[in-house]
Structure formats: structure tokens, C-alpha cells
Amino acid sequence: MSEHVLPQTELEAWGTDVQVVVCETCDWRFVLPAETSLPRCPHCFGTELELLSGEVSELPYVAPPEQAVPFAVSEAQLTGGIETFAKGIPLPPKDLNPAALRARLQAIYLPRWWVDAEVAALWQAEVGFDYEVVSHQERYSDTVGGWQARKVHEGRVRWEPRAGRLRRTYENVMAPALEAEKALRAQFGDYDVTRARPYHVDMVRRAPVRLPDRVPAVAWADAEMALRRRAGDECRQAAKGDHIREYRWQPAYPKRNWTLLLLPAYTTYYLDDEQRPQPVLIHGQTGRVIGMRKASLKRAQRIALILGLMALIIFVLSSISLLAVAVAPPLLVLGGIGLLVGMVLGLSALAPLIVVWRFNRPRRRPQER
Template identity: 45%
Template sequence: MQQPNYEEVWGHAFIATNCPHCDWIYLTVPAQATMVCPHCGQATLEPLTAEDELPYTRPPELLLLPGISRQNMEGALGRFANEVPYPPDDLTSNNLLGRLQLVYLPMWLVDVDVSADWQAEVGYDYEVVSHRESLRDGAWSSQEVKETRIRWELRVGQLERHYANARAAALDEQAILSQRIGEYDSSKAGAFQASALNGSFVRLPNRTPRDAWSDAQPTIQNSAAAECQRAANGQHLRQYRWAPEFARQEWTQLLLPLYTTHYEDDEKARKMVMVNGQTGQLIGSRRASTKKAQHYSIIIGLIGLALALISLLVAAAGFLAPPLFVVGGIGLFVAVLVMVGAIIPLGRAWQFNKQHAQRVPLRLDA
């Protein structure tokens, strides 16, 4: 299968590459085609040949540009690195910043006309006033009590609407990505600009519009249900059912910005960090260096041991000068405390790694 002329279609001399570990397929310039995968960091990208079957390769119509300032990015990555006790030598804000790569993720948007019969139970709030009797100081008193209740009424109707920009996943792993890096506000997207892709990776969709249509329908149904509730002037809605007919589907591909970077742990394994290019939500594996913690523990232990030896010598001198017995005893007590404290670095590193075994999303302003 012959690959398209990307320079003619996309405005860049792209080539298609694939990660053999995570199976992400990108478009990128030849100079980046054999780099380590910016998504998983576990394998080197491999250029695809003309015989390889490619997913959807048409250029997008819309593009959401990154909205994070460099100052905010520096602050976020700095906190990510500095909050790790005994960080690996490779985990520094400068390293994270220097390895930032921009990856654009695809998303489908669909416009569609809907004609439907619907029915639902619409809830209307109303207030009930009752009185509560109570005995106080030997006398009965009455207190007014107001309670809000819901009156449910069946409503039926017809709906004819045009819905625009209903979202649908262009990637099989879209749900996992959304959990990690959060959602994007697609309303701020603009027309596609080829120049914005300079130096970036473009992830190709692995779901066609036909595959993604099932994702868009619940979004459209929720929008229709909300409109029906407003039309019925209700405060609540339940048991919404409809029989829709869809017409004039128009699909748009949108590219969303994602930054990735990495650091290496004690075993030289890459730990990936991802940043939502619009909101700044950041997620990554933070690991304290047990080797570095062990190094500090050994140093503290040796200091305690040296202090203990000196204290023993001072105590021995107490046979000649009895007051030195007290000084030596105090020194031994302090030495024991120091040697016990030698386990603190290892314990702190172990506790941190245990607490951060699951990657938790962080905000730029966190």
C-alpha cells in the first residue's frame, strides 16, 4: 500500500513511524523518525514501509494550540521533581524541560441533524409546609417546617435539532488518556495550521468515524435530554427515552496538544511524564532513589559509629578524670540516637514510593 504524499497533503515532509512496544503510529519528520517513542519511552520508533497498512491519514480540520506558558511549565516540572525525597540523579527540572516533546492527539467531532420522538418523567420542585410540636419548659410549642419535594409527571414530545461538535474518541485508548491528563476544551480550537506542527509528533487515529459513532450518540442523547428538560420547565429528569433518526453527519478531526518528557530511575529505566497541553494537568511516576537514600543512611550510620567510638574513649578516660564518665555516657546516648536515625532516609524513600505507587494527576497550580 503506497503511502500518501504527506508534504502535499499536510504541508510537511512527514513519514509514518510505529512504536513496536505500544503500537502508536505517528507522523513526524525524518530527523525524528528513529527517536525513542514519546508515549511509552520503551522502544525506538520504526519507519513504516509502503507495504504497511496505515490508519486514517487525512489532515485535520481543527487544531488546539498549547496554552501553557514556559514559566508555568517550569514551575510545574520543578515541583514534580523537587517534591521527591532523595530523587534519582536524572530527575531534575532542567532534564524534564530539556526533554519535552509535543505530541498532537486526534479527536473526532461530529455535527448531525436529529429527529426523534421522546418521553421522560420530568420532576418539578414544590414546597410542603408542616408543623412540628415540641415540649419545652413544660409548655408545647409549634415550629413551622418547610420541605422541598419533587412531583414527577410524564411528558412526551418530538424533537428536531442540529447538534454540533459532539465528541467521539479517535483512539482506542482515549478513555485511559482522559483519566490521566484530563479533558480538553475543544471550543478554543482554530483552523488547522501546518506551521504549528513543526518539531512535533502527530498521533494517527486508530478509529474511523464509523467506529467512533457509537461514542458520539450518548453525548448527543444527553444534550437532547437536557433540552427536553428545559422545554418542560422541569428541575429534574429521569427515565428519558427516545427514538432518534440521524441525518447529515459531518465529521471533523481535531488535534489536541500533549507534552511528554521523562527521567531515568536507579535502574536506568525511563519514567514517562505527560502534561495536558491546554490545562497543564500533569501525571507521571515519581520514584525516590533507594540507592541515594541508602547512601545517606550509611553516612549517618558511620557518623553515629564514629561518635560512639569517641564517646567510649572519653568514658575510658573517666578512670583518670571521673567527670569524663558523664561526658562519655552522654556521647554514647547521642551516638545511639544518630545510629537509629540512620534508618530514616531509607524509611522515608520506601514510604514515598509506596504512597506514589499509583500515578495521581497533578495540576499546574497544585
């Protein structure tokens, strides 16, 4: 494949002047319209993006994508998703609120490899054919006085060996273009790529386009697996079968062509206790929100401290009252009650800490909301 090194003129094919930028913190690379001022990294929100000038020709792919799945989440859906995400957190960080999340919302496109390949292969498999057999279930009862029979139809599969030769061109076979895609897809769900539309310059104007971090040579293993699945299914259809198993093939790929499919997403973030940005990702087609939902330990500590101090004061005052019983016996009741209240308050000071610790403990990985 000669597509590893692309001329910088590929940038011109975007339909507008574009610039390639990089985040020095997370190393994510984006394509933006040239006139756009450099924003904070829409991935880690750590630093501002920097222009990547000299090394553009060394990037695996900077040509415009072939197609993109359009953004399909309404404003109401976005707002609802964000509100649900921010809801239900005990003592959330001050910054974790719908308004802040909504204000920082930024659209981006995530890339996925789209491979067209011509395949020539010999194949062998077991093809399954569905058929129905008639069986019987019967019931005997002395009281009814005989047998009652019921005919049942059971589905079965007949497996037969098949072999063949294949010469087909497969278009738009997908392979991850990001190292994080598999993990992301597991949390995020996949996209309905049938809704993809051909690339238009407005797409890059609307949102920065993330560039692949997996080169085609690495992504080929995934593409080949997808090709194998698709070829296997076509072989099943060719053999007029209903199922296929033990599919083996010896493929050759006379032609391969790599392009990109863009997938819409929104990113935003909130600042945690340590003022570190915690990224939140929103599916651009379904509105599903993922991100780390953390309760604020600092707020919990503050409340615990206040409650603890109050308890201490009450405890001290109660102790003094008890010491003064000899002088004024009615202080015994007041001192006793105060001692009790102080103890209860002291113990309840632990509650915010426990609640926050428990909430944060099982939510170490990003949660979907």
C-alpha cells in the same frame, strides 16, 4: 461507515509531507513532518520512533484533523508547573530536577474523535418544570408575646411525561480516540474545546500528532452516549422544561462523519534509580502537570550506609575505650558517650530509608502537581 480504511493519499491532505511513525515499545503512532528526524517516543521515551511505511493504509485514521485546540500555556507557567512538580520530594533521583525536565520538554497533540451525525429518533421522557411555592415558618415566644411569621419561597419540580420525534444533525460530538483517554482526563482535567481552531499545517510542524488507537467502531458507543445526552438536553429545551429524566429513545443514524480534534500537551521525563524514563505529562491549555513523583531509594540506601558505617566505627571505638577503663579510668566517660552516639547514629541510619519508603508508598499512581 466506510472510513475504516483510508487511502494513503489522505496523508497528502496534511498540507505538507508527513510520515507515520511508531514506537516499538509502547505502540503509540504519530504523524510527523517528513523532514523531521525521528525523535525518541514522546510517550514512553524508551526507544526512538520507527517509520511505519507499508501498513499506513491499515490504520483507522490518518487524515488531517478537523480542528485543534491551540497551546495556551506560557513559558512562565510551564516553568512554574515543572518546578512545583520537582519540589518537595525527599531525596529525589538525580535526574528529577527542573532543568532536566525543562530541557526534554516536547509538545505533542493528542487526538479525540469528533463525530457529526444525523439522528432520526422517537423519544420519551419525563420533563421537569421548576416552580415556586410559598411556605411559612413561624416562631412563638411567651416573652415576645405572640407569633412571628416568615414567608419562605421553596423551589419545586413538576414532572410531566413527554414524547416526540426528533430529526436533527449534531456536530462535533466527542468520543475518546485513545484507550487511555478516560484515565488521562480523570487526572488531567478536560480541555476547553470551544477554543479549537481549524487545522493548519503549522500545527503538525509544531508538534507530532498522536494517531488514534481506538477505531470508530469501538468509539461509537461513547459517541452515541454523548449524542443521547445532547439529544436529551435538546428535547428538554424543545419541551420548554427545566429538567429531564427517564430519557429513552430509538435512534437511527442516516449519516455519520468522523474527524479528529487535537488536544495540546507537553511531555517530558526523568530517569529513575534504574535509569528508566518516567514520563511526565503537561496539559497544553491549563499547565497542569501529572506524572509519577518518586524519591530515590538508591540515594537513601547510600546515606543509610554511610550513617551505619559511622555508627559502627564509633561503636567499635567506644567499646575499645570501655575495655581500656581498667588502664585509664577517664575513658569510661568517653566510651559511654561514644556508645550512646553510635547507637543514635545507627538508628538514624534507618531514617532515609523510612522517609523514602513512606514517600513512594502512597504515590504509586501518577500524581498531579
